[in-house]
Amino acid sequence: MTFMKTLMGAAATIALTAGMSLAEPALIYDLGGKFDKSFNESAFNGAQRWADETGGTFKEVEMQSEAQREQALRRFAEAGLNPIITTGFAFSSAISEVAPDYPDTNFVTVDGWVELPNVHVIGFTEHEGSYLVGMMAAQASKTGTVGFIGGMDIPLIRKFACGYAQGVKAVNPDATIISNMTGTTPSAWNDPVKGSELTKAQIAQGADIVYAAAGGTGVGVLQTAADEGILSIGVDSNQNYLHPGKVLTSMLKRVDVAVYEMMKAGENLKPGIQILSLANDGVGYAMDEHNASLVSADMQATVDAAKARIIAGDLVVHDYTSDDSCPALSF
Amino acid sequence: MDFLTLIQVLDSSVRLATPLLLACLAGLYSERAGIFDIGLEGKMLMAAFFSGAVAAITGSAWLGLLAGIASSMALAGLHGLASITFRGNQLISGVAINFLAAGLTVLIAQSWFKQGGRTPSLTGAGRFNPIELPFAEAVSGVPYLGPIYSELLSGHSILVYFAVLAVPGTWWLLYRTRFGLRLRAVGENPAAVDTAGVSVVGLRFAAVAICGILCGIAGAYLATALQAGFVKDMTAGRGFIALAALIFAKWRPWQAMWACLLFGFLQAIALRYQNINIGDFTIPVQVMDALPYILTVVILAGFVGKAIPPRAGGEPYVKER
Numbered sequence: 001m002t003f004m005k006t007l008m009g010a011a012a013t014i015a016l017t018a019g020m021s022l023a024e025p026a027l028i029y030d031l032g033g034k035f036d037k038s039f040n041e042s043a044f045n046g047a048q049r050w051a052d053e054t055g056g057t058f059k060e061v062e063m064q065s066e067a068q069r070e071q072a073l074r075r076f077a078e079a080g081l082n083p084i085i086t087t088g089f090a091f092s093s094a095i096s097e098v099a100p101d102y103p104d105t106n107f108v109t110v111d112g113w114v115e116l117p118n119v120h121v122i123g124f125t126e127h128e129g130s131y132l133v134g135m136m137a138a139q140a141s142k143t144g145t146v147g148f149i150g151g152m153d154i155p156l157i158r159k160f161a162c163g164y165a166q167g168v169k170a171v172n173p174d175a176t177i178i179s180n181m182t183g184t185t186p187s188a189w190n191d192p193v194k195g196s197e198l199t200k201a202q203i204a205q206g207a208d209i210v211y212a213a214a215g216g217t218g219v220g221v222l223q224t225a226a227d228e229g230i231l232s233i234g235v236d237s238n239q240n241y242l243h244p245g246k247v248l249t250s251m252l253k254r255v256d257v258a259v260y261e262m263m264k265a266g267e268n269l270k271p272g273i274q275i276l277s278l279a280n281d282g283v284g285y286a287m288d289e290h291n292a293s294l295v296s297a298d299m300q301a302t303v304d305a306a307k308a309r310i311i312a313g314d315l316v317v318h319d320y321t322s323d324d325s326c327p328a329l330s331f
Numbered sequence: 332m333d334f335l336t337l338i339q340v341l342d343s344s345v346r347l348a349t350p351l352l353l354a355c356l357a358g359l360y361s362e363r364a365g366i367f368d369i370g371l372e373g374k375m376l377m378a379a380f381f382s383g384a385v386a387a388i389t390g391s392a393w394l395g396l397l398a399g400i401a402s403s404m405a406l407a408g409l410h411g412l413a414s415i416t417f418r419g420n421q422l423i424s425g426v427a428i429n430f431l432a433a434g435l436t437v438l439i440a441q442s443w444f445k446q447g448g449r450t451p452s453l454t455g456a457g458r459f460n461p462i463e464l465p466f467a468e469a470v471s472g473v474p475y476l477g478p479i480y481s482e483l484l485s486g487h488s489i490l491v492y493f494a495v496l497a498v499p500g501t502w503w504l505l506y507r508t509r510f511g512l513r514l515r516a517v518g519e520n521p522a523a524v525d526t527a528g529v530s531v532v533g534l535r536f537a538a539v540a541i542c543g544i545l546c547g548i549a550g551a552y553l554a555t556a557l558q559a560g561f562v563k564d565m566t567a568g569r570g571f572i573a574l575a576a577l578i579f580a581k582w583r584p585w586q587a588m589w590a591c592l593l594f595g596f597l598q599a600i601a602l603r604y605q606n607i608n609i610g611d612f613t614i615p616v617q618v619m620d621a622l623p624y625i626l627t628v629v630i631l632a633g634f635v636g637k638a639i640p641p642r643a644g645g646e647p648y649v650k651e652r
Contacts, residue, residue, distance in 0.1 A: 193565065227559075
């Protein structure tokens with residue numbers, strides 16, 4: 001009994017000291033893993049930038065299975081961390097369960113959708129960014145056939161595919177787009193072998209550019225594209241450096257900027273809905289020394305013109321998630 | 332489906348079936364000797380990591396292969412120690428190996444390479460590159476037979492040819508040698524083997540060691556031939572599909588090869604055609620992905636003959652007193 005008392009006393013002391021110090025932000029990565037060279041890694045980079053600039057610290061955890069989502073959220077909320085930032089659409093249901101129990105904690109979901117007073121929603125207009133890289137792919141393609149390889153088959157990934165297809169068709173209305181999804185379970189984010197086989201199958205069908213929106217699976221796609229001598233397009237983070245001269249461009253999704261801003265706001269975060277788009281550089285395409293020789297000035301001019309028209313509102317790219325259908329591609 | 336597409340799908344099937352086949356044969360040795368092994372997945376994963384890591388450091392795919400085999404054999408030894416020497420539960424030991432491999436690989440990879448649980452990309456001699464069989468270029472123009480030879484049979488890495496040769500090798504070893512007879516006997520009736528004065532423990536350890544070698548090659552194939560490096564959880568359930576293939580083949584080597592090729596073919600079809608249209612009816616890709624497991628359940632339910640596992644499988648051997 002006395003031992004129990006000591007234990008509880010110790011726990012209470014820890015809880016008190018935790019409560020007194022300034023609340024740290026927390027970051028929870030989705031199943032793709034912290035270092036997926038893509039989506040989650042981008043979030044980590046943003047958090048790291050915040051930590052380097054402010055000298056602050058943040059807590060982080062990587063999901064290993066579906067069952068851990070709610071547990072991790074509750075743990076961090078109990079520990080007094082604020083705000084709690086999550087990456088990935090799959091956190092939506094877990095947050096809507098947990099958030100009402102901790103009204104003083106702010107939750108942030110990147111890519112998810114939760115309508116609660118203490119949940120901040122960050123969305124991206126991935127279809128616009130994908131549209132731009134699609135235009136680039138159509139211009140760089142010699143065969144008139146381009147490929148898309150998605151990770152898990154979810155509406156968000158279809159949004160990428162749909163924007164890409166529209167961009168391709170805008171440049172070359174006769175182009176063929178081959179679209180494949182790696183799988184229907186979360187393991188589809190981490191199966192580079194399957195990504196490789198899909199790439200080979202698409203090359204066999206004539207594709208000479210592949211766009212991978214598939215997390216860790218994309219590593220296999222980019223590798224095989226480089227091995228087989230065709231061009232690939234990276235996603236989320238700038239992946240041009242992975243195979244210099246073999247990656248046409250990368251569709252940037254500035255998760256790092258979003259996470260950085262959230263951590264900077266800290267406890268003063270005002271929950272709401274925030275859409276990062278072309279207009280505020282939330283999405284875009286990557287240019288650096290690794291792909292400079294692949295993208296001609298002409299190509300860039302065409303893409304930049306389209307970008308200006310999208311920002312001005314003259315050109316509307318259809319969003320798959322708005323009505324679950326795509327005019328340029330059938331799934 | 333035209334002829335060239337068929338060749339491409341079959342080519343893809345061979346690539347996808349090779350890791351399954353190696354793991355399946357590994358399981359066959361172990362289970363024929365009476366040691367159930369659901370740790371094939373973990374052993375493959377561990378081998379994939381160490382082969383990728385050593386190949387990245389030394390720049391030699393062969394040294395990578397050796398490191399992969401060594402790491403897989405270390406786990407096999409652990410399984411043997413737990414289930415043969417200490418007579419523990421073989422299933423639990425296998426599960427433990429799977430968890431151990433999933434965690435250790437990422438941990439060591441992060442500590443060695445700081446690239447987030449992956450190994451650096453391999454180039455040049457760090458990978459097993461495709462081998463062109465002689466005259467592949469010359470005969471590619473011959474109708475039908477040309478493409479079969481130059482596209483389907485040629486152009487795989489050396490590990491694929493090894494896996495194919497391992498099938499008759501396994502058959503010969505199990506059914507035509509004294510060692511094979513004893514190995515099969517120890518899985519059916521270890522007491523009889525013991526009475527004959529042959530070491531049950533020795534035979535079972537030998538089987539588990541061979542299992543480790545084959546799993547090691549399977550893992551190395553994934554990381555240094557199919558891919559250019561290790562990625563977290565890259566085996567993606569292939570160890571379990573190999574177990575399904577083993578049951579499907581009723582623990583026999585030739586049938587194991589056909590089962591693995593069938594499962595590889597199903598995967599290749601699913602990758603090539605996302606949805607298959609037969610008239611008005613559409614088969615969704617999920618059905619194709621699930622088919623290996625469905626077929627195994629059908630076999631287990633006894634629809635296509637009975638699948639009888641080795642009689643002493645799963646039971647630790649205790650000498651009678």
